[in-house]
Amino acid sequence: MKNFSSFLIILLLACTFQAKSQEKLIDRVVATVGSGIILQSDIDMQYTQYLGNGGTPTDDFKCTALQQLIMTKLLSQQAAIDSIEVTEAQVDDQLNARMREMTRRAGTKERLEGFLKRSLLQYKEEMRPILTEQMKADAFQRTIVDKITITPQEVKQYFENLNQDSLPYFDTEVEIGEVVMYPELTKEEKSVFREKAEGFRKQVLDGTDFGTVARFYSEDPGSSMAGGELGFAPRENYVKEFSAMAFKLKAGEISPVFETEYGFHFLQVLERRGEEVNARHVLVTTKPTQASLDRLKGKIDSIYQKVVDKKIPFSTAATIHSDNKETKFNGGMVVNQNRSTLIPVNGLEKEVFMAIDTLQPGGITKPYQFQNPRDGKVGYKFTYLKTRIPPHKASLEQDFAKIQEAAQEDKTRRKLSEWFEKKTKGTFVHINPEYQSCPELQMWLKEDNIAATKE
Incomplete structure (x- = not known):
């Protein structure tokens, strides 16, 4: 049985700028999983992402990508059966977070759109169904994984079953x-930084675009390249001074300059949604x-x-x-x-x-x-x-915590493998002949499907 641990970390979507950059794909179905299909363009997208992250060109990656996509389909289909849903708001939050990270890497929204060869709005809509499916798969997988516990006796047994001649060396x-x-800093020492923040705020009040000021001057590396935008978040995600200001303003309002442990800020509320707010800010950090x-x-x-x-x-x-x-x-x-x-x-x-x-x-x-x-x-x-x-x-006495973690991961892999094996027996899975030689995919191949392909 191939190692399923790679699926425990859901692939980051859309983290490179050239993903799906082809003007037009000649698409085809490469696998059918139950009532769902996997397209060649889905694999190409994963491969482009892999190369963009510095991966070495190899056809083997496409086998792994298809394996992961099949597992996602199986998990998401079971999530639908068990009525496990993700809300539009949750998908929006994930999409917005990913777009902010992509924008940060690209430098500006305009440059990112150039890489993608489409508008960010269009790209987000293309990504929405893919991300929704992965989030549902992830949610169902947690229902399996979260129930898995391991006892000290199981840890001991796991360690004793290891090859004692090849134990890890710490x-x-x-x-x-x-x-x-x-x-x-004294009040006088801080005044230099407060005045700097006041100057940037005045530029915004005088008509300069808030996002432009944030990109050029904000010292928050996590949001400056996204025009200062932080995305939807509840008040507990922020330090108390920031949340107090963000949750009392109306959409469009610009706050006065205020201080937190990070320095001096001013912010603008973009949208309020229940107990979450989407704000953008400019930060001037204090220097000793x-x-x-x-x-x-x-x-x-x-x-x-x-x-x-x-x-x-x-x-x-x-x-x-x-x-x-x-x-x-x-x-x-x-x-x-x-x-x-x-x-x-x-x-x-x-x-x-x-x-x-x-x-x-x-x-x-x-x-x-x-x-x-x-x-x-x-x-x-x-x-x-x-x-x-x-x-x-490695010894059980000195390294119990590390061995316990390894034993937990091993038990999790085995439980997931058992689930996939059982699920596959009752689900139609057909793989395009081009991919049937992939070692990773052998467990998904059924004799009747292979025979039908040969005929």
């Missing part, structure tokens, strides 16, 4: 904590002055000294003083995406690796300046090395 891992602090950095250095040096002198525990210093909301209530301990505190050293930021490289477990670095790679903010922090685990072959 690099050095560490447990680290950090106290992160950012400078606080040398004086503010000097003040911060003195403050964090004092906190560091108290920790080193054991006047306060590291965890208390993090909870009280750290500005990192992701770690401060965890005693300052850093966790990975699986919520484990064990971090491979090759996954650390370079400056953190350099800072802890010579430390012994239990040691603390002196405060050092850093720049947050996600938002560019500059601050100071000091890092605590709790544990260092040398390179080692």
